[in-house]
Amino acid sequence: MTELISQYPLMAALFALVSLGAVFGALLGFASVRFKTEGNPIADQVNDILPQTQCGQCGFPGCRPYAQAIADGEAINKCPPGGEATIHALADLLDLEPIPLDAEHGEEKVTTVAYIREDECIGCTKCIQACPVDAILGAAKQMHTVIVSECTGCDLCVEPCPVDCIDMLPQEESLQSWHWQLPDPVSRAVDIIASDAEQEEAA
Amino acid sequence: MRKIFDFHGGIHPPENKDQSVQAPIRPAGIPPELIIPLSQHIGAPAETIVAVGDRVLAGQMIAEADGFVSVAKHAPSSGIVVAIEDRKIAHPSGFTAPCVVIATDGKDEWIPLHAIDDYTTLEPAELLQRIRTAGIAGMGGAGFPSAVKLSVKPETDIETLIINGTECEPYITADDILMRERADQIIDGVKVLRHLINPGETLIGVEDNKPQGLAALRAAAQGTGIDVVEFPTKYPSGGEKQLIEILTGKQVPSGGLPSQVGVVCQNLGSAVAIHDAVVHGRPLVSRITTVTGDAVSRPGNYEVLIGTPMSYLLELAGYDATRNQRLIMGGPMMGFTVPDPAVPVVKTTNCILAPTEQELPTPPPAQACIRCGMCAEACPVSLLPQQLFWFAQGKEFEKLEEHNLFDCIECGACSYACPSNIPLVQYYRASKAEILQLRKDHEKSEQSRVRFEARQERLDREDAEKEAKRAARKKAAEERARQAASADGDEAAEDPIQAAIERAKAKKAAQQTGSASEASPLEKLEQAVASTRKRLDTALSKLNEAKDTGSDLVDALQTGVDKTRAKLDKAEQALREHQASQPAIDEPAAAEDTTDPAKLAIEKAMAARAAEAQLSPAEKSRMQREKLEQRLAKARDRLATGRAAGEEDKILEALEATVIRLEEKITAAGEELSQEQS
Numbered sequence: 001m002t003e004l005i006s007q008y009p010l011m012a013a014l015f016a017l018v019s020l021g022a023v024f025g026a027l028l029g030f031a032s033v034r035f036k037t038e039g040n041p042i043a044d045q046v047n048d049i050l051p052q053t054q055c056g057q058c059g060f061p062g063c064r065p066y067a068q069a070i071a072d073g074e075a076i077n078k079c080p081p082g083g084e085a086t087i088h089a090l091a092d093l094l095d096l097e098p099i100p101l102d103a104e105h106g107e108e109k110v111t112t113v114a115y116i117r118e119d120e121c122i123g124c125t126k127c128i129q130a131c132p133v134d135a136i137l138g139a140a141k142q143m144h145t146v147i148v149s150e151c152t153g154c155d156l157c158v159e160p161c162p163v164d165c166i167d168m169l170p171q172e173e174s175l176q177s178w179h180w181q182l183p184d185p186v187s188r189a190v191d192i193i194a195s196d197a198e199q200e201e202a203a
Numbered sequence: 204m205r206k207i208f209d210f211h212g213g214i215h216p217p218e219n220k221d222q223s224v225q226a227p228i229r230p231a232g233i234p235p236e237l238i239i240p241l242s243q244h245i246g247a248p249a250e251t252i253v254a255v256g257d258r259v260l261a262g263q264m265i266a267e268a269d270g271f272v273s274v275a276k277h278a279p280s281s282g283i284v285v286a287i288e289d290r291k292i293a294h295p296s297g298f299t300a301p302c303v304v305i306a307t308d309g310k311d312e313w314i315p316l317h318a319i320d321d322y323t324t325l326e327p328a329e330l331l332q333r334i335r336t337a338g339i340a341g342m343g344g345a346g347f348p349s350a351v352k353l354s355v356k357p358e359t360d361i362e363t364l365i366i367n368g369t370e371c372e373p374y375i376t377a378d379d380i381l382m383r384e385r386a387d388q389i390i391d392g393v394k395v396l397r398h399l400i401n402p403g404e405t406l407i408g409v410e411d412n413k414p415q416g417l418a419a420l421r422a423a424a425q426g427t428g429i430d431v432v433e434f435p436t437k438y439p440s441g442g443e444k445q446l447i448e449i450l451t452g453k454q455v456p457s458g459g460l461p462s463q464v465g466v467v468c469q470n471l472g473s474a475v476a477i478h479d480a481v482v483h484g485r486p487l488v489s490r491i492t493t494v495t496g497d498a499v500s501r502p503g504n505y506e507v508l509i510g511t512p513m514s515y516l517l518e519l520a521g522y523d524a525t526r527n528q529r530l531i532m533g534g535p536m537m538g539f540t541v542p543d544p545a546v547p548v549v550k551t552t553n554c555i556l557a558p559t560e561q562e563l564p565t566p567p568p569a570q571a572c573i574r575c576g577m578c579a580e581a582c583p584v585s586l587l588p589q590q591l592f593w594f595a596q597g598k599e600f601e602k603l604e605e606h607n608l609f610d611c612i613e614c615g616a617c618s619y620a621c622p623s624n625i626p627l628v629q630y631y632r633a634s635k636a637e638i639l640q641l642r643k644d645h646e647k648s649e650q651s652r653v654r655f656e657a658r659q660e661r662l663d664r665e666d667a668e669k670e671a672k673r674a675a676r677k678k679a680a681e682e683r684a685r686q687a688a689s690a691d692g693d694e695a696a697e698d699p700i701q702a703a704i705e706r707a708k709a710k711k712a713a714q715q716t717g718s719a720s721e722a723s724p725l726e727k728l729e730q731a732v733a734s735t736r737k738r739l740d741t742a743l744s745k746l747n748e749a750k751d752t753g754s755d756l757v758d759a760l761q762t763g764v765d766k767t768r769a770k771l772d773k774a775e776q777a778l779r780e781h782q783a784s785q786p787a788i789d790e791p792a793a794a795e796d797t798t799d800p801a802k803l804a805i806e807k808a809m810a811a812r813a814a815e816a817q818l819s820p821a822e823k824s825r826m827q828r829e830k831l832e833q834r835l836a837k838a839r840d841r842l843a844t845g846r847a848a849g850e851e852d853k854i855l856e857a858l859e860a861t862v863i864r865l866e867e868k869i870t871a872a873g874e875e876l877s878q879e880q881s
Contacts, residue, residue, distance in 0.1 A: 052648035054655045056805030062655060105809075120861070122854045133654040152651050159807055162841060163861040164834065175242070178296040179636030182595070183569070183629045 042094075043071040049089045053081040054132035055154030057106045062132060070094070077101050081153070083108035112153040112168040114146045120165035127157035127166060205432055208452040210445045212583045213437040214616045216373050216536065218412060223376045223495040226503040228384055231519055233280050237305045237510035239265065240292045243549040244340035245347045246272035251303060257284045260314040262486050265303050268335065274348045274550075275338040279488035279508035282307035293513070293532045293549060297542030305510070317484040323398055330399050330481055337480030338550075339487045342472035343367060343441070344533060346551040349473050353399060355462050362465035363451055364402035366393055366474055368409040368420070369441035372534030375554040377491040378471045380504040382409070382416030385475065386423035392474030393429055395481050400467055405429045407471070408446050410436040438536065439614040443468045445583050457610050472553075492548055494520040496557035498527030507548050513555055514544040522557060528565070531556040535563055536615040570623035578617035578627060584610050588617040588627050595630040600638050608634060684712035728778040735771040742767050828872040835865040 005012040047067035058078035060066040070076055076090040077099045084101065091098040101108060116127070116136075123141040128134075135151045138144030158166050171177075242248035249266035259265060259278040266276040282305045289299035322330065335350040355361055366389075370378040382389065389407075397405050407424070409417050411433050421431050434440065434449055444455045446468065453464040461468055469477075472490065479485040488509055495502040500521030507516055513530070514522075524544075531538040532552055541555075548555075556563075578588035586607060594602040608631060617627045688709035746760040842858040 047652070050648070051644070052651040052655065054651065056809070059805075059809055061805060062659075063652065064656070120857050122857045132658065133651050134658050135654070150650070150654060156805065162838075163857045164838070164864065165857070165861075173298075175294065175296065175298050175300050177640075178294075178298060179640065180295070180629060180632035182633040183626045 040068070040071055043068045045093055046070045046090065049082075049086060049093065050079060051082045051086060051152075053152035053154045055081060055152065055156060056132075057081070059105065075099070075102065078105045080106035080108050081111075110170045112155075112170050113148050113151045114153065114155075114157055115167045115169045116144050116146055117165045117167065118143050118145060120163055122163055124162055126160040126162065130156045130160045132156060205430065205450075206452075207432070207434045208449050210440070210448045210583055211585045212579075212581045212616060213439065213445075214581050214619050215436070216438055216619060218436075219374045219495075220376050220379065220412070223374070223493050223502045223504060224380055224383075226501070228380055228491060228504045228506050229519075231505040231507040231511060231516055233307050233309055233311060233508065234511045234515040235307060236285075236512065237279055237282070237307060237508060238290050238512060238547040239276050239279070239303045239305070239510040240290070240547060240549060241266055241276060241301045241303070242292075243276075243346060243509075243551060244274045245345065246270070246274065246351075248301065249273060249276050249338075251287055251301075253284050253287075253303065255284055255287055258282070259284060259305060260312050262314045262316065262488060264336070264338075264486070265305075268338075268348075272348055272351055274340045275336055275486075276303070277338055277486040277488050278305055279510055280305070280307045281310050281312040291543050291546050293541050293546045293552065295539040302547070318482065319484070322395060322481050327399055330395070333481050333484070334477055337476070337484075337486040339473060339476045339480060340550050341470055342476065342490060342550060342553065343470035344537070344551050344553055346549075349469070349477060352469070353396070353467065355400065355467060359462050360465055361400050361462065361467050362403045363467075364393075364397060364400050364405045365446060365450055365466055365468045366396070366405070366407040366471055367441060367443070367446055367468055368407050368413075368416070368471040369446055370413075371410060371436070371438045371441035372536050372554075373438075374495050374556055375493050375534050376495075377493045377504055377553045379413045379416045380493075381471060381475065381491055382413065382420050384419075386416075386419040388475050388478060389420065389471055390423045390427060390429060391482070392476075392478030394427065395478050396469055396474060397429075402467065406450050407431045408440075408450050409433055410440060412436040439583055439612070439616060442583065442612050442614060444612070457607060487550060490548075490550060490552070492516065492552050493554040494557070495554065496527070497559040497562045498523050498557035509550055510547045512545050512547055513541065513552075516548060516555065517544060517557065526559045527557045528560050529558075531558070531563075536619065537613065566626065567624050569625045572623055572625060575622060577620040577622060581616040581620035583614060583616060584612060586611060588631075591634075592625065592627055592630055595634040598634075598637070600634070600641065603634055604638065608638070611635070681712075684709060687712075725778075725781055728774065728781050732771065732774045732778055735767060735774050739764065739767045739771055824872060824875050828869060831865055831869045831872055835862065835869060838862050838865055 043064075044067075047064055050063040050067055052063050054062045056062065057080050058066045060069055066074070066078070070090065076094065076096060077087055079086050080101060087101065088098050090096070114127075114136075121138075121143045123138060123143060125138065125140050125144070127144060128136045128138060132154060133150055133152055135147045136144055136157060137147060153168065153171075155168060158168065241251065247269045250269045251266045253259060253265045259282060261278055261280045263278045264275055265278050265284070268275045284303060285306045286304040288302065288304065290302040290304070291297065292300045292302065294300070319325070325333075331350050331354055334353065335348075339349040340346040341349060341352065368378050368382060368389075370376070393405060393407065405428065407420060407429060409420065409431060411417075417431065417433055424431050432450055439445055440449055443461060447461055447464065447466050448454055451464075451466065453466070455461050455464055455466075476487045476490075480487065489506055490509065491504050492507050493502075493504050494516055499517065500523070502520060505516060505519065513532075517530075530541045530544055532541050532555060533539065534554055535556060535558070538554070538556060572589055572592060574589055576589065578592075579586070582588055584607075590606055591603060591608055591611075594600075594606065611628075611631050613628050613632060615628050618625070618629075621627060688705060742760065742764045746757065746764055749757045749760055838858060838861045842855070842862055845855055845858055
């Protein structure tokens with residue numbers, strides 16, 4: 001064996017490399033079949049970032065389809081409920097430049113919750129059919145009501161209501177939801193040292 | 204002498220404790236009105252069990268704990284419940300919260316208390332129940348329910364019970380005065396805790412800046428086996444984790460609890476309250492509060508009923524509002540500004556600080572961070588405050604968590620040490636809250652996603668069920684046709700004409716059912732034309748044959764041919780019509796997709812939004828108005844049809860109300876429009 005190798009060093013090296021290539025190629029091929037990823041992991045990750053309001057403002061029927069579209073190259077600035085934060089997170093994930101929110105799809109607003117003025121509700125069930133997360137409770141000719149904790153504030157129930165009894169109320173800040181805010185960015189004070197600021201005032 | 208350990212960092216701010224320990228504890232008396240907030244602790248707010256107008260006695264429970272991590276509330280004095288309403292409370296937000304308001308009668312009548320002679324005979328669970336019903340929450344400042352903190356799992360081995368008498372924050376002397384005057388009560392309380400937890404050793408940790416308190420406590424602890432440990436003064440050695448490190452040298456793991464290193468910690472004031480609750484059955488209705496600062500002329504410690512308005516207490520202490528620029532609950536390091544002096548004293552109010560501007564000046568504007576690292580040197584938890592500051596500014600929440608933001612105890616040592624006067628703690632508090640909010644939002648969005656997917660699945664399932672039903676119906680029809688064919692088959696063998704008819708019938712049925720769904724209408728029609736033409740051809744050839752042979756069947760065949768020809772004409776016409784209408788057919792098919800109300804609404808909203816985006820404000824409001832008018836017209840129509848159809852009164856009323864409301868909206872929109880135009 002050793003003699004053979006020393007006799008034909010070129011052939012031996014060639015053989016060794018080819019056989020190594022074949023072995024690792026087979027390994028890779030096997031791995032690609034054995035550990036194949038199901039579905040589209042990018043779309044899943046994008047869907048994880050989207051706010052899941054299912055409002056359709058992006059032009060897709062729900063967050064999942066928009067996530068799929070983003071994975072296929074759709075613009076990332078079509079989600080007003082997510083706003084700036086979502087765009088930044090998506091840009092981070094997909095390694096894109098963050099772009100400002102597309103105004104065509106709406107503006108970033110405070111989160112709202114649908115409220116049905118119950119004595120005016122005639123029980124037509126139209127809003128129930130429109131709700132993408134089944135957050136409205138009621139039956140035909142019975143009063144309907146919104147399960148506040150499930151409502152995403154998507155607005156889709158307002159249009160179908162024939163008696164216009166649904167309001168979108170901004171969520172009130174309560175003792176539980178209150179929290180400290182970042183200190184005011186006193187830009188001048190941060191940029192200029194105190195003695196300069198005094199001089200400026202004197203001037 | 205016990206070995207004392209040290210923790211990283213720490214600062215030495217001016218103590219300012221002398222002012223408030225000159226006088227003994229003074230009772231604050233009974234104010235005319237007591238305001239008891241339902242949430243004075245960490246956890247769920249208590250639930251009221253009294254109604255407005257009820258007379259309550261001192262010590263009577265007025266709100267019970269709602270859940271495990273919650274604390275009951277008791278009436279601090281006798282009187283009438285005059286209101287259960289939202290009042291301003293001592294909270295940095297300045298928000299209102301539900302409170303029970305009692306107008307006191309000054310008689311201070313107590314409900315009978317259930318004292319017990321020997322608590323050592325009681326089971327720990329029973330003792331805990333007594334502590335729970337007495338409404339005791341940690342009195343050091345955080346207000347964690349004591350019963351929860353003391354419910355250590357039986358399998359955890361508690362080596363050390365630590366009583367926190369550190370009181371490291373400047374100005375506050377509530378615990379110091381308690382040690383000086385009520386050392387016996389403290390030791391009794393510690394004995395109860397020791398019985399409850401059964402630790403290996405019991406320590407009381409006191410800083411060396413309270414020599415009188417230490418001496419009193421040592422005298423009282425003589426011969427009890429309770430070790431009173433003195434250690435050098437440094438802020439914030441009163442933090443639970445810091446105190447544990449000082450006394451035992453053990454570090455509580457990040458995000459962990461003291462019980463993980465075999466330690467339970469309790470505040471000194473809580474020990475006294477627990478003693479009162481267990482031995483005398485007396486609920487927590489009063490506490491010692493330090494009132495201090497240069498804006499009060501009689502600083503000192505007051506025994507004050509929970510719910511006493513701070514303004515009442517301040518008046519006792521000789522408060523001069525003109526000299527005080529902000530009122531602080533708690534100490535200067537970790538306290539917060541009280542929104543209004545009328546807010547009540549709660550179970551966690553260890554100090555009310557009324558400093559003058561000279562004493563506690565408004566912090567000068569923050570300068571840029573110069574990365575001097577003094578904050579990192581001061582941090583008692585060994586964090587990197589300057590890094591956290593950058594990440595907080597840039598809202599890099601992941602990085603903040605990686606740098607252990609949640610281990611920050613918000614002691615304020617970094618802000619104190621910062622030469623640039625950056626309010627570092629505020630950045631951390633805000634970032635912590637933001638991260639928690641994001642977590643909550645993510646949880647909610649996750650829930651929405653699950654619900655959305657469940658709904659989608661349900662809709663798909665319903666569609667599939669409908670489809671399956673349709674298929675089943677079709678199959679049943681085919682089955683019937685086949686059965687009919689085969690049942691008649693036997694008889695047909697005898698009668699060839701009958702058999703042919705049956706065959707034709709079966710074929711026709713099969714065509715109608717089978718090909719109906721498989722072949723498109725166009726194909727079906729073409730087929731019909733072709734087969735009719737074929738039949739016509741055969742009929743014609745037969746007719747010609749009969750004519751040639753002079754058969755008497757000629758007449759019959761002639762009528763047959765005529766009939767077939769008419770049928771062919773009809774089929775051909777149908778085909779032409781179908782072809783003509785073909786392009787129109789595509790549209791309803793496409794429209795079918797949009798029949799889902801959600802999708803319909805989405806599309807409508809989308810279109811509206813797209814239009815809106817390109818409009819000027821004036822145009823927008825005009826559009827708004829037009830839309831409203833359209834809606835009004837729709838609503839009016841609906842009302843008219845409703846009236847005509849004689850619908851229920853309730854519905855008609857609702858419709859009328861809608862019309863009126865829309866009219867109002869239109870006038871409002873009109874006004875807005877005219878304003879904009881002018």
